[in-house]
Amino acid sequence: MVGQSQSLRDRQVASLEKILNLNHAAPEPSTVHHDTSAANGLIPKATPVLNSDGDPIWKVLVFDNLGRDVISSVLRVNDLRAWGVTIHLNLSSARYPIPDVPVVYLVEPTAANLDLINQDLAKHLYSDAYINFLSSIPRPLMEDFAAQVAEAGTAESISQVYDQYLNFIVAEPDLFSLGLGKETYWALNSANAKDEEIDTLVERIVSGLFSVVVTMGAIPIIRCPRGGAAEMIAAKLDRKLRDHILNSKDNLFSGQGQGSWGSAPATMTPTSRPVLVIVDRNVDLIPMLSHSWTYQSLVHDVLKMHLNRITIETPIDEENPSKGRTKKSYDLTSNDFFWSRNAGIPFPQVAEDIDTELTKYKDEANEITRKTGASSLEDLQTDNPNTSAQHLKAAITQLPELRERKAILDMHMNIATALLKGIKDRQLDNFFQIEENITKQTRAQMLELLNDGSKGSEPLDKLRLFIIWFLSTEQDVSRADMERFEEALTKAGVDIAALTYVKRVREITRMTMMTSAPTQPPPQSTGGELFKGFSSISNRLTDRLASGALGTNFENLISGVKNFLPANKDITITKIVESLMDPTSASSSAIAKTEDYLYFDPRSANARGTMPAPSQARHQQSSGMPGALGSLGAGTQASFGQRRQGFSEAIVFTVGGGSMDEYGNLQDWAKRTSAAGGATASNSRRRVVYGSTEIVNAEDFVVGELARLGREDR
Helix, strand or coil: CHHHHCCHHHHHHHHHHHHHCCCCCCCHHHHCCCCCCCCCCCCCCCCCCECCCCCECCEEEEECHHHHHHHHCCCCHHHHHHCCEEEEEECCCCCCCCCCCCEEEEECCCHHHHHHHHHHHHHCCCCCEEEEECCCCCHHHHHHHHHHHHHHCCHHHEEEEEECCCCCEEEECCEEECCCCCCHHHHHHCCCCCHHHHHHHHHHHHHHHHHHHHHHCCCCEEEECCCHHHHHHHHHHHHHHHHHHHHCCCCCCCCCCCCHHHCCCCCCCHHHCCEEEEEEHHHCCHHHCCCCCEHHHHHHHHCCCECCEEEEEEECCCCCHHHCEEEEEEECCCCCHHHHHHCCCEHHHHHHHHHHHHHHHHHHHHHHHHHHCCCCHHHCCCCCCCCCHHHHHHHHHHHHHHHHHHHHHHHHHHHHHHHHHHHHHHCHHHHHHHHHCHHHCCHHHHHHHHHCCCCCCCHHHHHHHHHHHHHHCCCCCCHHHHHHHHHHHHHCCCCCHHHHHHHHHHHHHHHHCCCCCCCCCCCCCCHHHCCCCHHHHHHHHHHHHHHCCCCCCHHHHCHHHHCCCCCCCCCHHHHHHHHHHCCCCCCHHHHHHHCCCEEECCCCCCCCCCCCCHHHHHHCCCCCCCCCCCCCCCCCECCHHHHHCCCCEEEEEEECCECHHHHHHHHHHHHHHHHCCCCCCCCCCCEEEEEECCECCHHHHHHHHHHHHHHHHC
């Protein structure tokens, strides 16, 4: 069944394609799952809906900021054109009349957006309007909009109005964010945040999670810890799902016919439904700060990836650096076969795979030129008398795919070179190595490292390392010790405002964090040989960009790096998920941490009563943190049978910011346990979707949120 392998991104793309197809069912070719493991990873070309004359219906796409982010993360301009979109514009930008062309709106249902749409209708900017809201429009807003349309007499210009439930951004096949900005953690933990801001934020989170559940097509069992924003969100989502099921005659789940990823009917039993795990960010802060060694985490940390786009500096002329540098932007998408295959792989292996792919490319290019008699792919001529028609036809058929593959590999060469520069300048290899064994570091060793002026070019890396050690160590840190640490950090050029807040949150996170021993011993390597190949790799990649030469002995160049790969260990969020998805295999300590997690089943007959406003929890909070949300007692204690039931599919959501490290660690666990036969008999493959209010890199989290909270506590 096609649906069995559909990811969250596949489902969102299918929904967006239907919108671009004027909400008609998509043609059969586009329903095929996007096979990102294919040779070129290209999305199948779609066919736009036709008019009565059999001609394509060309259209204008208008979106707001969230609509732009939702679309740009999964579709490119060529994909839009395949669906007949000739131009795409922002709703708030100056737009000129195109009266003979229909318009497709994809916007949030806000009063401001509705006013702008009404202005478009009154000015007759376009012909027919197809209005699609990213989430369900509130009834009062809909009534006001209808009244304005009736008053202006523009009703005949509106062809459709749909609620689409797409107010979430998909960055990877099973990674999403709600696009709520990089201040969510601050808002939920600050005493200075206003009550109405918290109420609005919680409602937006609930709305976004509701849309994710609708897109996946199955009503989950919801689990969360007691107290805090996680319980409030779980309770309100449970109520929203329950009300929808009870009050909608044809609810969004009744006609699905398939559950999450198409694995089972929507009426399936609790054990075959997915589990939605909602946790607060304070359950573990370390993944937000750590220096990771996987490709996607390094790109996110070093190159500041946002919405799958990065910008790097490259030399204008490799052979003449004096000509200066230029900035290039790259999109890392599902079309990129190399990114799809290597995103979660340790960086040394990625460097090796680049060489392997380039060797494969050159061998195939040489084979084509040998058969056609051309000196290079660029010199292929249709009028070459020495070229047989059969060989020329085969070459022309293969040429577009080869050129596209070469362009992708060149892009990753540039990215790898930029990463190597960042690794060497900031000495990220040293920080990563220390963090792999952070609990073994003594106070004296940490103080020596902080005082060492030669450790990297970015002082913030030292602060991140120290906070990780401070949250992980079992050693007592006296006030005098802390003063020495703060003095060393200040001397290194670090703003230590974040430490004020971290000291307050430490006791809470220490109760929820779970340390993990590696599931297999890390590879042995000698300190003197660690990363000795990076200089050679950097030179090699740079040379290859200029000359395209493959050279020899690549294995020897990376031998020093290859011996030091990440230890295979599960972090706190993964242990929590394991204890809820597979309690028979989870450790006793992990099960003990989740034993009192609340249990919500929106399909059960138990009522929940009236839900109070989220801000009321601030006045009943018992966590000891300023501004933190407390428990309102809205959940249900799970029975023993409910605590021990297993799941093969899960959605994991962190409130207050997400980490690429957590996403990668969860995917590694799902693959490892599925391969080992750990999944349930009904479904031999585990799948975990990870999401958050926003995917935040370490710099933004420390400087923008922890430091801000620390300054408020002073």
